[in-house]
Amino acid sequence: MTVESDSAATRTRAVPTGPAIVVDGLTKRFGQRTAFADVTFSVDYGEVFGFLGPNGAGKTTTVRTLGTLLAPSAGTATVAGLPLTEANGVAIRSRIAVMPEQPGLYLRLSVAENLDFFAGLYELDDRRGRIERALRAVNLLDRADDPCRSLSKGLRQRVGLARALLSDPQILFLDEPTSGLDPLAARDVHDLVDGLRRRGVTIFLTTHRLAEAEALCDRVGIMNTTLRTIGRPDELRERLFAKTLQVATAAPLADPDRVLVGLPGVEGWHASEQGYVLAVTDPDLAAPAVARAVIGAGADLLALTPSRHSLEDVYLQLIDEDVEAQAR
Numbered sequence: 111m112t113v114e115s116d117s118a119a120t121r122t123r124a125v126p127t128g129p130a131i132v133v134d135g136l137t138k139r140f141g142q143r144t145a146f147a148d149v150t151f152s153v154d155y156g157e158v159f160g161f162l163g164p165n166g167a168g169k170t171t172t173v174r175t176l177g178t179l180l181a182p183s184a185g186t187a188t189v190a191g192l193p194l195t196e197a198n199g200v201a202i203r204s205r206i207a208v209m210p211e212q213p214g215l216y217l218r219l220s221v222a223e224n225l226d227f228f229a230g231l232y233e234l235d236d237r238r239g240r241i242e243r244a245l246r247a248v249n250l251l252d253r254a255d256d257p258c259r260s261l262s263k264g265l266r267q268r269v270g271l272a273r274a275l276l277s278d279p280q281i282l283f284l285d286e287p288t289s290g291l292d293p294l295a296a297r298d299v300h301d302l303v304d305g306l307r308r309r310g311v312t313i314f315l316t317t318h319r320l321a322e323a324e325a326l327c328d329r330v331g332i333m334n335t336t337l338r339t340i341g342r343p344d345e346l347r348e349r350l351f352a353k354t355l356q357v358a359t360a361a362p363l364a365d366p367d368r369v370l371v372g373l374p375g376v377e378g379w380h381a382s383e384q385g386y387v388l389a390v391t392d393p394d395l396a397a398p399a400v401a402r403a404v405i406g407a408g409a410d411l412l413a414l415t416p417s418r419h420s421l422e423d424v425y426l427q428l429i430d431e432d433v434e435a436q437a438r
């Protein structure tokens with residue numbers, strides 16, 4: 111089944127629905143070294159999927175494998191509706207694009223000349239039209255004649271993105287697209303990724319920047335040779351961390367058990383530096399009852415704050431568990 115949508119380069123084309131990528135037990139070894147093992151997940155068309163993990167976790171090798179640049183050692187995958195086999199390599203590559211960490215541009219050529227060179231290499235039709243649409247998609251039309259040598263790292267990254275968009279891919283693999291960029295240039299890339307998502311491009315994004323993944327990605331997978339977890343950022347937070355309410359009072363409660371135990375949604379409490387940490391089933395249910403009880407007990411309530419765990423907390427928790435397991 112297909113639905114109509116704008117393409118990455120503002121042209122209307124059909125965007126397939128269903129899984130864009132299906133990976134089942136995929137493994138890649140280089141001799142004795144295992145780059146990644148027994149990885150299973152799927153990504154839907156139109157999703158922005160974040161692939162996170164520490165250095166050496168196997169992210170780039172996974173992208174290179176799904177991008178048909180490396181053959182898997184075991185397992186199966188389907189990419190853009192086609193089984194990942196050597197025979198399907200050309201057909202898969204015509205439906206996807208991979209933007210590596212280094213954009214790999216010819217610095218002496220202009221932006222447009224670079225894109226023309228790659229459009230020729232990929233044997234694409236309508237080169238002028240494609241180049242114009244790709245440049246428009248990354249807001250670089252006005253820099254088309256500038257030599258790439260004269261561009262900042264952030265702008266070169268945008269040219270790399272334009273290069274990846276030339277073939278109007280269904281799936282775009284972005285490997286560390288903001289690596290080495292300053293926060294403003296990184297924000298530009300984020301805005302572009304967001305724009306591509308709105309146009310229905312499926313994005314597979316590897317990154318070390320957890321705030322970036324949290325802001326951009328519908329779901330994330332956390333890798334450390336094997337896939338440690340996968341889900342929406344809020345799901346992962348809920349799965350890993352208990353919900354709490356921090357209660358700050360001007361002075362300690364005379365009898366915290368009498369005030370806090372048995373309140374709706376409150377499962378337990380312990381003292382903290384600022385006051386009390388309450389384990390709760392639902393902070394929205396517990397907070398009003400806690401506020402009434404604390405004030406009712408004659409205490410001055412300074413703050414009532416639900417716990418906030420970031421994707422970074424989830425990541426660090428999982429990776430720390432791996433480090434501890436290896437140390438044992």
Ligand SMILES: Nc1ncnc2c1ncn2[C@@H]1O[C@H](COP(=O)(O)OP(=O)(O)OP(=O)(O)O)[C@@H](O)[C@H]1O
Nearest residue numbers: 140143144145163164165166167168169170171172
């Ligand atoms: N061509 C290769 N030959 C041998 N080993 C390799 C090769 N490519 C990658 N590896 C190994 O596979 C493992 C995974 O590497 P990979 O580059 O996929 O990790 P990564 O998660 O992308 O890391 P980073 O965040 O540092 O880019 C590493 O141990 C790496 O040394």
